[in-house]
Amino acid sequence: MGTARGTTGQKAGPGRPRIPGGRDGRRMLAVAFVDRVGSGLWASVSVLYFTYVSGLSVTQVGTLAALAGAVGIAGAPIGGRIADRLPLTRVLIALQLLRAVASLGLLTTDHYALLLAFSALGSLGDRASSVLTKLYATRVAGPDRVRYQALNRTMANAGWALGGLGAAAALALGTTAAYRWLLLGDALSFVAVALLTLRCGEPASSSRTVATSTTPAPARPANPWRDRPYLAYVATETVLFLDDAVFKVGLPLWIAHAGSAPHGLAPLLLVLNNVMVVALQVPLARFGTTTAAARTLLLPLSLAYALGGITLALSATGGALAATVLLTAAAASFTVAEMLHATVSWELSVALAPDTAQGAYLGVHGLAQSAQRSIGPLAVTAAIATGPAGWAVFGTGIALTCVIQHRMVRDRLDPAPLSVAPVTVSEH
Structure with a gap:
């Protein structure tokens, strides 16, 4: 990777966090x-x-x-x-x-x-x-x-x-x-x-x-549309991005139409999601700073998704207080999943792409989040229509996709454990 113009030699002062780039x-x-x-x-x-x-x-x-x-x-x-x-x-x-x-x-x-x-x-x-x-x-x-x-x-x-x-x-x-x-x-x-x-x-x-190379017959950049393993990876990413639909569509509708939690809880859960991301996204990113570490995070990520779905299912079985507590726990679990997946996705989407076509590959990877915006609302409304069991299937289905992706990317990644030079991420 090259160094951006104007950043060479910059160091953080004493006690001042270093900003990459x-x-x-x-x-x-x-x-x-x-x-x-x-x-x-x-x-x-x-x-x-x-x-x-x-x-x-x-x-x-x-x-x-x-x-x-x-x-x-x-x-x-x-x-x-x-x-x-x-x-x-x-x-x-x-x-x-x-x-x-x-x-x-x-x-x-x-x-x-x-x-x-x-x-x-x-x-x-x-x-x-x-x-x-x-x-x-x-x-x-x-x-x-x-x-x-x-x-x-x-x-x-x-x-x-x-x-x-x-x-x-x-x-x-x-x-x-x-x-x-x-x-x-x-x-x-x-x-x-x-x-x-x-x-x-x-x-x-x-x-x-x-x-722009002047050497004879430069290699043609890789084409992500012909890269079936990468397209399969993007397909699993579409499923893993479904946490977005949970907060935008799923939770508000579930609170409105099932269980006994107060309707005013819906916007508060969105606030909880935002606060958790602001407070915890950077600390959690420490666990995925290498390709090997990011791939390993797929396993705890699967647990977070499964826990979120099961907790949502249980929220319909109790009174107002129990439903409120369980919905809050479900929102926290899906937020943790959101943050872990963000860390995993950032690293793997780049590590799986050739250096000579990063833009094209990341562009195709971006389709996963775009497609989720259409598929997500349908998936969560189907879960709601099915009842509590629908949420359990929803969460465990995403969890299973995490396990599939964990196995899928193993053979694609470079035999070397890191996609980048080994570094220690430091606050100073």
């Missing part, structure tokens, strides 16, 4: 924070905006969200492929400006076709920029990429929470102007992110080095 690493963490503040402003009110400001029906809003999400799925592989050929920071800047244009475009019209087009552009840019931010971490942080991604996720969650609080305060006004200001704030956050990215150095890229 140096100055550029810190700037990209600021990018993650600002990006998610803007997203937090908009994500929690988008449905309300389209309903009350744009005047769309429930069916129109649902269709718009579904179609925009479907277009967004293409963002990950397209962005990854482009980033293997062009400077990564320039592609990121272009994507952020695309997202800003899409958000501003929503302010200019109530025409359904245009709202759909702008929403689709925003979704495309969002999924592509998410994958390329991970690619930037892979290139700039080198052996510390897992720790950097943990810091990135912590900053993103903190930004999301701050944006959500801002949205809640604005919604208290209940005016059309308040909704428009939130959307404008989202657009401006992307402009700010583009300006921050302008100051980031361009990290070294093996794929671009190969593409």
Whole structure:
């Protein structure tokens, strides 16, 4: 891995935590924070905006969200492929400006076709920029990429929470102007992110080095679409990302339609999830800083998923107090699973990809999370419709997938135990 321009020789001062990637690493963490503040402003009110400001029906809003999400799925592989050929920071800047244009475009019209087009552009840019931010971490942080991604996720969650609080305060006004200001704030956050990215150095890229090499007949970069073992790995990743649907759809619906827990518990469990991620993601990342360690984490990860599903099933069998305690335990278990999987996924998705086509491979890996956004709601609603046993099957099914992935990646990984040079992740 190359060192990003402007980061060489930087050392943390006494007692100051070292940020992987140096100055550029810190700037990209600021990018993650600002990006998610803007997203937090908009994500929690988008449905309300389209309903009350744009005047769309429930069916129109649902269709718009579904179609925009479907277009967004293409963002990950397209962005990854482009980033293997062009400077990564320039592609990121272009994507952020695309997202800003899409958000501003929503302010200019109530025409359904245009709202759909702008929403689709925003979704495309969002999924592509998410994958390329991970690619930037892979290139700039080198052996510390897992720790950097943990810091990135912590900053993103903190930004999301701050944006959500801002949205809640604005919604208290209940005016059309308040909704428009939130959307404008989202657009401006992307402009700010583009300006921050302008100051980031361009990290070294093996794929671009190969593409621009003057040696005769350079090797053709690997194609992830023809790499069946990697595609099988991505398929298992789609299942492991289902924890996202548990918090966004599963828990609220389960609390509303089953058991005796108070309905007000649902948003509190989302807060618990956010707080746990901010507090624990970086410490837990220490257990997955090598490829071998990340693969080993798949086994405790399977236990966390199984425990979450079984606890959710048991929550329907007691009174209000027991249900509240069990639902809280289930939310905590799925949050631990979310954090462990994030650590495992960051390392294995890179370790399984050839250096000369990291962007293309990570782009295909990004399809797992995108596909989950469509499959996830169906999976959790099926579990709810089945009753308590459905949750037990849901959790143990994901747990079994963890075990399958643990075995699947064994033969694919380099015989050497590490995908990167052995290092000790230090706070200093």
